[in-house]
Amino acid sequence: MTFVVGENCIKCKHTDCVEVCPVDCFYEGPNFLVIHPDECIDCALCEPECPVNAIFSEDELPEDQLDFLEINAELAEKWPNITEMKDSPEDAEEWDGVANKRDKLIREW
Numbered sequence: 001m002t003f004v005v006g007e008n009c010i011k012c013k014h015t016d017c018v019e020v021c022p023v024d025c026f027y028e029g030p031n032f033l034v035i036h037p038d039e040c041i042d043c044a045l046c047e048p049e050c051p052v053n054a055i056f057s058e059d060e061l062p063e064d065q066l067d068f069l070e071i072n073a074e075l076a077e078k079w080p081n082i083t084e085m086k087d088s089p090e091d092a093e094e095w096d097g098v099a100n101k102r103d104k105l106i107r108e109w
Contacts, residue, residue, distance in 0.1 A: 001058045002037040004072050006065045009054035010105050011095035015085045017046035028082040030106040036076035052096045
């Protein structure tokens, strides 16, 4: 099993979760983070660290976000690994809780 970064991370991209990951399985895109499913050890340390509740256990992923399991796997193969916390985007708070942000996801650096 793996943990999955869901829709609410789009344009929020807090990196608190990255600091606690013991296996460095987070990858960073321009406005979103993903978890590499083959590297995640299911330790659950990242989930409570996310200030916008965008990280889910695979078996608790909301039904309307099941596609994020595939999105995480796909983008983890393309994006660079991130191992240290960075500043969040200046407008992150404005995007917290905004629904239907999939069209805002930037897939290429």
